[in-house]
Amino acid sequence: MSLTDASPRQGLLASITENRFLALLSDSAAPLSRSDISLLSGISKPAISDAARRLEESGVIVSTGVREGKRGGVAALYEINPARGHSVALALDSAFVAARSVRLDGTVAFDKAERLPHGASSDFVIEIASGLLKSIEKESDSVLLAAAVSVADPVNRKTGDIIPMADSVFPAGHINPVQDLKIQAPEIKVDNDVNWATLAERSVGAMTEVEDFLYIHLGAGLGAGLFLGGALQRGARGLAGEIGRLRAPDGEDLTRTLSRLGFGNSSGSYGLDVQGARQLFERPELAPTTREALGYLTVAIANMVTLLNSSAVVLGGPLAALGPLREHLSTTVPELSLDSVDVIVGTRSPLDGASHEAHRLARASLGF
Incomplete structure (x- = not known):
């Protein structure tokens, strides 16, 4: 075999070894030695030592000290270089x-x-x-x-x-x-x-193991994130999930409907008044218009769940933590949906x- 045939293979193996080396360091709460990484990765010690040398020369990892062995030897410890x-x-x-x-x-x-x-x-x-x-x-x-x-x-x-x-x-x-x-x-x-x-809920939040879920943002604007089949769906141009633009038979969209029922800005500008909406739910009993608004919102979410067959709905945004709103959606969305669905409040932000x-x-x- 010629050198030109061997080099790409050698380079590929080196790249795989370095990738595994760095991934283990990144996932570890403490510095690791070359022996640690060899044991965890199943890659030979000489290959790991070569990777450590290359990565240290490139500045991606740094040695943070040594660990004394049982027989008097010492092992250099490495971590990702924050600088x-x-x-x-x-x-x-x-x-x-x-x-x-x-x-x-x-x-x-x-x-x-x-x-x-x-x-x-x-x-x-x-x-x-x-x-x-x-x-x-x-x-x-x-x-x-x-x-x-x-x-x-x-x-x-x-x-x-x-x-x-x-x-x-x-x-x-x-x-x-x-x-x-x-x-x-x-x-x-x-x-x-x-x-x-x-994506935050999927990668580091409550949906890390869920392949199909619907994220609903409740704030000055209404929006939906569509995570289907293990991937985020954006639509042809990026307009997928605009739940606030869904229209009633009279042509009025959901955002304007909620605004008309007490959720809107006093200035009349497009969108919801977050502080004003909070006050609607602080009353001892919800006003009839607030209940009507909740009905429109619930139907819109339930229709999306039925259409997409989502297994969960994650509520996010500044209004998601309001007790009466959360409780209403958690109860009524599953009732109106074709299939079973969990409704929870998210913990992650954009x-x-x-x-x-x-x-x-x-x-x-x-x-x-």
Whole structure:
């Protein structure tokens, strides 16, 4: 066999070994030795030692000390090098802007949110977001490897561009986040906030073992994340799951229906008033219009469950934790659905989803 025939095979084996080496280090709560990794991976000690040398030379891992053996020997201990790189996640919402930076070893370096005033302009959103990104850059001592951006507007699944909507709960979000915020990273991903929250529940939340579920965002806007067959479904252009746009026979969409029944903004702008909605559920007894609104919302969710045959519904957003709302949906959605379905309140945010993906992209860029 010629050298040209052997090299690709040798390179492939080396890459697989390094990938396994890094994956084990990443999953471990403590530093590991080469012997530890050989034992856990089933890969020979010489191959692991070669991988350790290559990874240490590239700066992806660092030696953090030694462990003394029973026979007087010592073993070098390794961990992922946190200073080799970092990822950034940014969440643009109608109520706030949040940013998080995660080092390559998975530790959080920066996590901060700033509230937005009602009716904030695009320029103001860009100013706040840019300030958070500059703070991350100032405090970071490593290179930016990947970034992920969450926006409270639909995103074109093919281009990553924001899809402007005439009626939007976040018109100030109709920007090009990558260009306007001057984000420069080898890997950048932009997606809708509901999609990010759905992915967060799947990757690090309550749905890690569930292949088919429906995520419902209840806030200033209404949205649904469709996780079907083990994958997130975005539709032809990224508009799948717009439950707030579902229309009644008279042509009025669900968002406007709920607004008309007491959930709307006093200004008359499109979307729901989160604080006002909370107050509706603080009353000793729900008003007839509130009950009517709940009926419309329940039917919309139950119809989606029946259409998609989801095994679970995850409620998210600022209104999801309201006791009467949660209890009503948990009881009535299963009653109206064709098949059995669990209704729970989620624990993860869009920022969690974006941060998880940005960190995954950062690691993938270095081979694990």
